Every structure is written in C-alpha cells, then in structure tokens.
Amino acid sequence: MSATIMYGKDVAEDIRNSLYQEVEELKKEGIKPGLVVVIVGNDKASKTYVRMKEKAAINSGMFSKVIEKDESLSEEELLNTIHSLNNDNSIHGILVQLPLPDHIDEQKVLESIDPSKDVDGFHPINIGRLMVGEETFVPCTPYGIIKMLEHHKIPIEGKHAVIIGRSNIVGKPMGQLLLNRDATVTYCHSKTAHLRQFTKQADILIVAIGKAHVIGAEDVKEGSAIFDVGNSFTEDGKVLGDVDYDRVVSRVNYITPVPKGIGPMTITMLLHNTVHAAKSISKGA
Numbered sequence: 001m002s003a004t005i006m007y008g009k010d011v012a013e014d015i016r017n018s019l020y021q022e023v024e025e026l027k028k029e030g031i032k033p034g035l036v037v038v039i040v041g042n043d044k045a046s047k048t049y050v051r052m053k054e055k056a057a058i059n060s061g062m063f064s065k066v067i068e069k070d071e072s073l074s075e076e077e078l079l080n081t082i083h084s085l086n087n088d089n090s091i092h093g094i095l096v097q098l099p100l101p102d103h104i105d106e107q108k109v110l111e112s113i114d115p116s117k118d119v120d121g122f123h124p125i126n127i128g129r130l131m132v133g134e135e136t137f138v139p140c141t142p143y144g145i146i147k148m149l150e151h152h153k154i155p156i157e158g159k160h161a162v163i164i165g166r167s168n169i170v171g172k173p174m175g176q177l178l179l180n181r182d183a184t185v186t187y188c189h190s191k192t193a194h195l196r197q198f199t200k201q202a203d204i205l206i207v208a209i210g211k212a213h214v215i216g217a218e219d220v221k222e223g224s225a226i227f228d229v230g231n232s233f234t235e236d237g238k239v240l241g242d243v244d245y246d247r248v249v250s251r252v253n254y255i256t257p258v259p260k261g262i263g264p265m266t267i268t269m270l271l272h273n274t275v276h277a278a279k280s281i282s283k284g285a
C-alpha cells in the first residue's frame with residue numbers, strides 16, 4: 001500500500017496566497033490586520049513558534065508584534081497587558097502563547113481576551129459557539145486538520161474518528177469539529193484502558209498526546225488516515241511525532257509527517273483567523 005503523505009506546506013501555501021490578496025484588499029480600505037502575540041518566560045520551543053507566527057504574519061502583509069515578558073511577570077501585569085490590547089483599535093488578533101508559567105491562571109488569562117480578538121479560539125464564548133455549530137474562531141490546529149481532510153477529499157461523514165488527547169487546544173475542539181461534520185467520534189486519553197482497541201477502529205486517527213512514537217503499526221486500521229500533532233524534541237534538537245511514521249506509513253492511506261505535517265497549518269489558520277477578525281471588527285460585527 002502506498003500512502004499519500006500529507007504535507008501541511010502544500011495546503012498552507014494556497015491558503016496563505018489567498019490571505020495575502022485579502023490583506024491587500026483590506027489595506028486599500030485603510031485596514032491593516034494586526035496580530036499581537038504575548039509570550040511569558042523562556043521556553044525554547046514556544047519562542048520558536050512565536051517567531052514563526054511573527055514571520056508568517058509579516059509575510060502575509062499584516063502588522064505583527066511580539067510582547068516578550070519575563071518568567072516572573074505577575075498575573076495582574078499580564079491581565080493589564082491584555083486589557084490595553086483589547087482597547088487598541090489597531091490590533092485585531094491577540095494570542096497568549098501557551099503554556100504559561102505555573103503561577104499564572106491560564107484560564108483566567110484566556111478569558112480576559114476580548115472574544116472578538118481571540119484568534120486562538122480558546123475563549124469560552126468562542127468554544128461555546130463551536131459547540132452549537134455557530135460561526136466562530138476555530139482553534140488553529142484542529143482547523144488546520146479539517147482543511148487537510150478537505151484538501152485531500154477524505155470523507156468524514158459516517159466515519160469513525162478517534163482522537164487521542166483531550167486538551168482544550170487540540171483534542172476537544174477537534175472532536176467537536178468532526179462531530180459537526182457527522183463523524184462518529186471517540187475520545188481517548190491517558191486513562192483510557194486498552195487504547196489499541198479504539199485506535200484500530202479509527203478511519204481517521206488524530207494523535208495529540210505529546211509522547212514520541214507511541215502509536216505503532218499494530219495500533220492503526222489498514223487504509224486509515226493518520227494525523228500526527230506531536231512535537232517532542234530529542235536532546236539533540238530533533239523533532240518527533242507521536243506516531244512511529246516509518247512503521248505506520250505502509251499500512252495506511254494517508255499520513256502527516258513530523259515535521260512539516262500539521263505544524264505549518266497551525267500557523268496558517270492563525271493568519272486566517274486574524275484576517276477574519278480584522279474584517280469583522282472593521283465592519284462592527
């Protein structure tokens with residue numbers, strides 16, 4: 001069996017080209033989409049992701065700013081920073097890079113972001129909208145996976161989608177997006193007994209647990225589509241997915257590699273959400 005290797009870059013390029021055109025049109029109306037990313041602390045991977053976001057936004061013709069704060073920043077200071085960004089009319093998208101240091105209440109911070117600028121889609125109002133099937137900001141990684149499914153014309157309706165991982169960033173919204181498209185969805189997580197029993201049934205398998213190579217050839221259904229969200233770093237700086245790609249690839253029809261699979265789509269859907277925010281804020285929606 002020869003699998004289709006799903007490179008996010010290929011799908012991302014088309015979306016980024018059309019976003020660039022949309023940004024140019026907005027600029028003619030005097031609107032330059034503006035994204036601010038706030039990062040607290042020195043996590044190496046987070047810093048890399050933030051740089052990638054900044055570069056992608058600038059390349060798409062947007063205004064982009066990174067606010068870097070020291071690890072010792074208090075929760076109150078962070079909330080004040082967000083408050084002033086909420087009130088800044090030149091900023092359409094606000095994102096707080098996760099994870100935050102332990103002394104800061106992550107949920108409180110995410111809930112302080114104006115929902116109309118919440119380009120990560122993590123605010124409870126936007127999550128609620130997703131649950132009831134209303135248009136909203138969709139979290140970037142699951143949104144990117146939906147775009148990849150669409151691009152490769154992988155059927156969703158009536159299929160069994162199994163999601164490993166129940167984070168607010170990926171697992172939970174991913175399941176809801178697939179459910180909204182009439183998949184039968186099973187959530188698995190660290191306490192799931194007999195994990196393989198579920199993964200082997202999956203027509204679409206989404207793996208987002210952050211443990212290198214835990215899914216092997218015996219865990220997948222033949223002919224399925226595998227989406228690997230994992231990004232674990234080895235001591236020598238190599239990035240590994242949650243799926244043992246080399247062993248799994250020959251058993252499935254579709255698979256994302258790590259790196260260059262879903263990662264580029266996460267950043268692209270952030271750009272999409274920022275343009276969407278700029279449009280709706282400027283129209284007073």
Ligand SMILES: Nc1nc2c(c(=O)[nH]1)N[C@@H](CN(C=O)c1ccc(C(=O)N[C@@H](CCC(=O)O)C(=O)O)cc1)CN2
Pocket residue numbers: 048049052095096097098099120140141169231239258259260261262263264266267
């Ligand atoms: N506020 C947020 N925080 C975090 C999110 C998020 O969506 N919003 N997601 C992750 C990190 N993340 C984006 O922030 C992210 C992770 C990985 C990649 C990526 O492109 N990875 C590469 C490999 C890594 C590399 O080359 O250095 C790939 O898979 O090709 C992009 C974004 C947690 N925090």
